[in-house]
Amino acid sequence: xxxxxxxxxxxxxxxxxxxxxxxxxxxxxxxxxxxxxxxxxxxxxxxxxxxxxxxxxxxxxxxxxxxxxxxxxxxxxxxxxxxxxxxxxxxxxxxxxxxxxxxxxxxxxxxxxxxxxxxxxxxxxxxxxxxxxxxxxxxxxxxxxxxxxxxxxxxxxxxxxxxxxxxxxxxxxxxxxxxxxxxxxxxxxxxxxxxxxxxxxxxxxxxxxxxxxxxxxxxxxxxxxxxxxxxxxxxxxxxxxxxxxxxxxxxxxxxxxxxxxxxxxxxxxxxxxxxxxxxxxxxxxxxxxxxxxxxxxxxxxxxxxxxxxxxxxxxxxxxxxxxxxxxxxxxxxxxxxxxxxxxxxxxxxxxxxxxxxxxxxxxxxxxxxxxxxxx
Amino acid sequence: xxxxxxxxxxxxxxxxxxxxxxxxxxxxxxxxxxxxxxxxxxxxxxxxxxxxxxxxxxxxxxxxxxxxxxxxxxxxxxxxxxxxxxxxxxxxxxxxxxxxxxxxxxxxxxxxxxxxxxxxxxxxxxxxxxxxxxxxxxxxxxxxxxxxxxxxxxxxxxxxxxxxxxxx
Numbered sequence: 001x002x003x004x005x006x007x008x009x010x011x012x013x014x015x016x017x018x019x020x021x022x023x024x025x026x027x028x029x030x031x032x033x034x035x036x037x038x039x040x041x042x043x044x045x046x047x048x049x050x051x052x053x054x055x056x057x058x059x060x061x062x063x064x065x066x067x068x069x070x071x072x073x074x075x076x077x078x079x080x081x082x083x084x085x086x087x088x089x090x091x092x093x094x095x096x097x098x099x100x101x102x103x104x105x106x107x108x109x110x111x112x113x114x115x116x117x118x119x120x121x122x123x124x125x126x127x128x129x130x131x132x133x134x135x136x137x138x139x140x141x142x143x144x145x146x147x148x149x150x151x152x153x154x155x156x157x158x159x160x161x162x163x164x165x166x167x168x169x170x171x172x173x174x175x176x177x178x179x180x181x182x183x184x185x186x187x188x189x190x191x192x193x194x195x196x197x198x199x200x201x202x203x204x205x206x207x208x209x210x211x212x213x214x215x216x217x218x219x220x221x222x223x224x225x226x227x228x229x230x231x232x233x234x235x236x237x238x239x240x241x242x243x244x245x246x247x248x249x250x251x252x253x254x255x256x257x258x259x260x261x262x263x264x265x266x267x268x269x270x271x272x273x274x275x276x277x278x279x280x281x282x283x284x285x286x287x288x289x290x291x292x293x294x295x296x297x298x299x300x301x302x303x304x305x306x307x308x309x310x311x312x313x314x315x316x317x318x319x320x321x322x323x324x325x326x327x328x329x330x331x332x333x334x335x336x337x338x339x340x341x342x343x344x345x346x347x348x349x350x351x352x353x354x355x356x357x358x359x360x361x362x363x364x365x366x367x368x369x370x371x372x373x374x375x
Numbered sequence: 376x377x378x379x380x381x382x383x384x385x386x387x388x389x390x391x392x393x394x395x396x397x398x399x400x401x402x403x404x405x406x407x408x409x410x411x412x413x414x415x416x417x418x419x420x421x422x423x424x425x426x427x428x429x430x431x432x433x434x435x436x437x438x439x440x441x442x443x444x445x446x447x448x449x450x451x452x453x454x455x456x457x458x459x460x461x462x463x464x465x466x467x468x469x470x471x472x473x474x475x476x477x478x479x480x481x482x483x484x485x486x487x488x489x490x491x492x493x494x495x496x497x498x499x500x501x502x503x504x505x506x507x508x509x510x511x512x513x514x515x516x517x518x519x520x521x522x523x524x525x526x527x528x529x530x531x532x533x534x535x536x537x538x539x540x541x542x543x
Contacts, residue, residue, distance in 0.1 A: 209384075216387045223394035230401035237408035244415045251426040264418045271425050278432040284478075285439045285536065287511040291500040312517040 002051035003027065005142065006183040008150055009034065009057050009133075016176065017042065022051060024184040029176070038136030052203075054186060055137065055144040057194070059151040061129065064167055065122040066103075074102050077120045078196065085122060097199060098124040099192045101152075103160055121159060123152070123192050130194055143203045146193040150174070150182045153191035288314050293341075293366075297321070300337035306330040308357075319364045324357040331360045338364060442509040443480070444538035451482040451535035454508060459488075462498040467491055476534065483513075483534045490526040499529075509536040 006018040014033035020026055030044045067084055069077055077100035082093035089096060101121040130147065137144060154174050155166025174182075195201050248264040255271060293314055301307050307330055311322040319342060325331040331347060338345045342364035353359035446454075452471055459465040470487035491499065496517070503510050514532040519525070 213383070213387055216391055220387075220390050220394040223391075223398040227394065227397040227401040230398070230405040234401065234405040234408040237405065237412040241408065241412040241415045244412070244419045248415065248419050248422045251422045255426060255429055264415050264422075268418055268421045268425070271422060271429065275425050275429050275432070278429060278436055281436050282432050282439075285436065285443075285509070285511065287504075288513060288515055289504070290512055290515045290531075291497060291504060294497070294500070310519055312515070314515040316513055 001048060003048045004051055004187055005046065005053040006186070007032065007053065007055045007137070007142070007144070008179055008183065009055065011058060012036070014041075015056075016179070017044075018180055018183050019046075019048075020184060020187065024187050026180050026184075029180075034136070038132040040136050040140050042140070050142075052145045052187075053137075053142045054183070054190070055133065055147045056150040056183070056186070057125075057133070057147060059149055059167065062123050062125050062149060062152065064164075065124075066164060067120050067122055068118070069120050070118060071120075072102065072118050074100050077102065081120070081122050085124070089124070095127055096124040097127050097130045097194050097196060098122060099194050099196060101156075101159070101192050123149075123194070125194060127199070130199055134195075134199060143201070144195070145201050145203060146186075146190045147195050147199075148186055148190040148192055150179050150186065153182050153186060154178065156191050286316055288316060290314055293319065296341045297338070300334055300340075302330055302333060302337075307334045314366075317366055319362075319366060321362040321364075322360070323362075324353045324355060324359050326357055328358060331358060331362075335362055338362070342366060439509055439536075440538060442507060443536045446508040446535060446537045449508075451484050451510075451533065454506065454510065454535060455484070455486060455533065458499065458502045458506070462495060462502060464488060464491060464495050464499060467495070474532075478536075480537050480539045481534045482537075483532065486529075486531050486533055488527075488529040488531075490520050490523060491529055492526060496527050496529060503533065510534070511536060 002022055004020045004022070004024070006020060007015065008018060009015040012034070014031065017030045017032050018026060019028045019030075028044075030042065032040055032042045034040055065085060065088060067081075069080055069084065071077055071080070078098065081098050081100055082096075085093050085096075085098065099122075101123055103119045103121055133147070134144070151174060152167075158164075158166040245264045248267065249260060252264075252267050252271065253260060255274060261267060294312070297309065297312070301309070305326075307323060307325040309321055309323040311320075313320040325334065328350065331350070335345050335347055343366075345362060345364040347360055348363045349359075349361035351359050452473070455468070455471060456465065459468045467488045467490055468486065469489050470485070472485045474483050474485055476483040488499070500512075503512060511534045512531055513534060514530075516530040518528050520528050
């Protein structure tokens with residue numbers, strides 16, 4: 001469970017530590033001591049996860065000036081205050097941590113001077129003291145989100161009402177229950193915060209940076225893992241490519257004995273060119289396979305007669321057959337049977353023959369011719 | 376502390392830049408390797424296909440070229456007469472006419488046979504194909520004899536191819 005720590009420095013010797021939960025409920029209290037060098041010593045070690053810590057300093061550590069700046073914006077007032085306080089402080093304003101506490105303009109009925117300008121309470125302390133306090137806390141692993149003052153918070157109401165007497169009296173009467181209530185209220189918005197400028201709280205920035213660093217480390221890991229994955233894939237692809245390239249070169253070496261090119265790139269063109277050369281040569285040495293063709297034609301004729309071939313003309317690419325059949329159906333059956341070894345088989349002409357049978361002409365392409373055509 | 380933070384931030388940024396560069400480098404490397412693999416795969420598939428086809432063609436062409444080399448000095452008509460004589464159809468060879476050829480390695484002739492029986496036709500065609508020399512038939516026309524329709528009249532164009540340079 002995350003907790004809020006409130007260090008209530010009540011005097012030079014130390015103070016009380018309030019441990020509050022996230023809702024602001026008081027979980028426990030303990031004492032802590034503080035030496036003159038702002039070295040802290042806690043009675044109980046703090047083992048929980050600290051959500052945020054706050055420090056309250058005693059009113060006597062602070063000095064005040066009431067100014068009328070005529071502005072309502074605290075940020076602007078903080079910018080102006082060092083110049084306004086110049087000459088009013090012991091030493092240069094740059095040696096002081098200065099905070100502006102805006103005092104709302106009193107209502108018209110209560111106002112001693114109706115229409116008085118907005119007033120600002122300049123709260124300041126030596127930077128050296130604030131720095132020592134923060135260093136001492138840092139050594140204990142604490143980085144307070146704000147350095148406020150419960151005692152100032154306790155008189156805040158009076159200040160707003162224009163009564164500044166609270167700054168000098170009535171503080172010692174602030175008992176612990178009241179201080180705890182004030183501390184709880186401070187969790188939701190501090191009365192003042194002396195941590196400005198060079199002492200500004202950067203814990204959220206650091207937390208953000210830590211988150212960013214974690215995200216960055218995840219991103220870097222992811223990039224490395226992806227890079228590793230892609231590299232492995234590249235190595236595998238490269239090995240497979242090398243192996244296949246060796247085979248390609250092996251085949252190439254069989255086709256072109258004694259030749260061993262450096263890579264498989266562009267070999268297809270050479271091989272296709274060689275294939276074309278051989279195909280052309282083979283084409284030029286083709287012969288009509290007349291005997292096979294005659295036997296095939298004989299087999300294609302219907303058993304028991306019915307079709308008789310009279311003229312047969314064969315060349316390298318085509319076959320032209322003239323004959324007579326008893327009817328068109330038989331001729332068509334013969335044509336269909338020829339499709340098993342010829343292509344584009346067509347009955348191009350039929351008519352009554354002198355013999356009384358049906359004369360026909362069948363044209364066809366040889367298998368090799370149709371293969372070349374489809375290439 | 377600020378310097379330390381800056382150094383850490385710079386280190387993280389540096390590591391992030393290095394990791395992104397490595398990632399991009401590996402991506403490019405992997406892409407290039409994949410593209411090379413795909414190219415080599417294509418080459419392998421084509422080479423396997425074309426290689427097989429080439430081997431078959433080469434075997435056929437080599438065998439034909441060997442036959443072409445066996446012709447020696449004899450001419451086409453000599454071989455035709457030898458074949459016709461060997462199967463007893465020399466007297467049926469009624470015409471043999473040399474015709475010009477486009478290749479200097481080739482002798483071409485038109486042959487006419489008449490009154491061939493089916494058996495003689497088969498023998499003649501078989502002998503032409505089975506010759507140890509390269510005899511190519513480029514055209515065959517068969518028709519029944521006018522006076523004896525049971526016999527066949529055969530016209531064919533035959534070439535004798537010899538070994539040698541095409542450009543001769």
